[in-house]
Amino acid sequence: MKEPDGLPNLLRDFSDAVAALAERIGPAVLHVRAIREGEDDLANGSGVLVSPDGLALTNSHVVSGAAAVEAILADGRTVLADLVGDDPATDLAVLQLPSRERFPHAPLGDSNAVRVGDFVVAVGSPMGLARTVTAGIVSALGRSIEAPASGRRIEGVIQTDAPLNPGNSGGPLVSAEAAVVGVNTAILFPAQGLCFAVPSNTASFVLSEITAHGRVRRAWLGVSIEEVLLPARVAQEHGVDPARALAVRSVDQGGPAARGGLAAGDLVFAFAGRQVRSFADMARLLDGAAIGVTFPIEILRGGKRMSLSMRPVEQPAAARA
Secondary structure: OEOOOOOEOHHHHHHHHHHHHHHHHHHHEEEEEEEOOOOOOOEEEEEEEOOOOOEEEEOHHHHOOOOEEEEEOOOOOEEEEEEEEEEOOOOEEEEEOOOOOOOOOOOEOOHHHOOOOOEEEEEEOHHHOOOEEEEEEEEEEEEEEEOOOOOOEEEEEEEEOOOOOOOOOOOEEEEOOOOEEEEEEEEOOOOOOOEEEEEHHHHHHHHHHHHHHOOOOEEEOOEEEEEEEOOHHHHHHHOOOOOEEEEEEEEOOOOHHHHOOOOOOOEEEEEOOEEOOOHHHHHHHOEHHHOOOOEEEEEEEOOEEEEEEEOOEEOOOOOOO
């Protein structure tokens, strides 16, 4: 649309783009209500259908321990959903809606492609107000927050200033390309504009594990890591593209990482022959199939490139993610 003087109407173009995103994603968004024994009030949250056969993602803290889960679709229907499984360590859960029909759904995107400053839209049911749309930007990447239900840390989290409120939990964070790049999980009280979403790559891993095994099986190295950007010169010198790696913050004594020679301060950029750019990358590689298998791990230590060997074990019940 053009103004009389021939200049483009940027506000109208932006408005049209946001409305188009909302129209495209809206049919896949669920209003989730959890019924718990002994509680009069329903726990309200959100969810997003990610496959045409009725698989949906939501938050573990919304549905964990529920006697029944209701899902309200965009067309107004209310159906009972089965809880396929949940993973308190990432605050994610998988629901199955009755699969006698094909459902509108939203694709999971690649959260590794998300950049600080990218435009995003959040859709959900804040305070029970179904399919509310808010917009903002990605404020930061690689955050670490405490999982609401498990007390563990969720790593690699996306921070956004797209406004979220109680009830948005489990709803999608959507990119400008209409791909789900995160599952909204938490807000910080009483701060304004500090909102968080579990990356879609983590959600994809959890979804595949739960649908295949009913739970998330994890291999464990015994290491605390943080996502970092490498200086351009260092990345170019060592052929790390894009210039992202995982910084080792601490190593559990006696754990597989310590036995393999990994140390605090190391920068991990490849594991099992694959480049790792985010916590989600590492989590996908440390699935159940990695338990007891020896893998190479490529690191930078003191500016020098080194190769170590790691043999993950099954994650202890109380271990950090």
